[in-house]
Amino acid sequence: MWPANWQGMIAGDECPMCADMALPENPHSFWVAELPYSVVRLPRNQYMRGWTVVIFKRHACEMYELEPPELAGFWQDTAQVAQALNTIYRPVKINYGVFGNLCPHIHGHVLPQYDTDDPHKPINMHEQTVLWDPIEYERQIARLREALHVL
């Protein structure tokens, strides 16, 4: 059930996120921006429009492993991404999740919720796969970078 190389992933030696977070694109997502404590990426699967991921730069697994400035900085970055998504999409609410059951490297999911969404529906990234045309990813990345003031 849990990944076979869990201990290696926890230790960081076998952490796939450490290996591919800086790539322009990887099987899961596209690079958007680097913030002080994190890398921002756009998942290919846009089943929730605007879903964005904020990956802590160094390897760590739980919130209490971070030094106070790191913890503060990671959430400042995440808040900045949420504000950017709010500017772009004007959702009803934004959800924030740090799970890591499949990859324990600290990364936050920022998920806008719209009035057409069922507010009772749990977050399930495997619910469906919605892929965009390449030009749509490029547009969204440009809009995010502009809203994040990293142009």
Added chain:
Amino acid sequence: MWPANWQGMIAGDECPMCADMALPENPHSFWVAELPYSVVRLPRNQYMRGWTVVIFKRHACEMYELEPPELAGFWQDTAQVAQALNTIYRPVKINYGVFGNLCPHIHGHVLPQYDTDDPHKPINMHEQTVLWDPIEYERQIARLREALHVL
């Protein structure tokens, strides 16, 4: 679908969490401790053993509404709760979620995950209802307070 009094809940005038977060018990949870920026509560529904909620003390809805010291402090409190749960339960992973679709007052769910849990299973607080005997809640609250060093 979304709560009828959403605007009143967003503004804070009709926020049920502002109204009942300080009560020894309310329909959802029991009071555990007050930390610098939050109130810690134990949900009655312990369908995920150890599920604990960290409620930001003042009314706010999104991460980017907080001043930097508030954002840092809320997550420092949440990290402290996660560390306490790790000490008590030794889970495989801890999940952190700030959703707020039913009540937009900022509150974090801290959910330990065990090796007997399916790591792919999405977080769904309405999945099932597991209630404990009153003495079990008291024991858990005492253990949490001890691990949080608020005795």
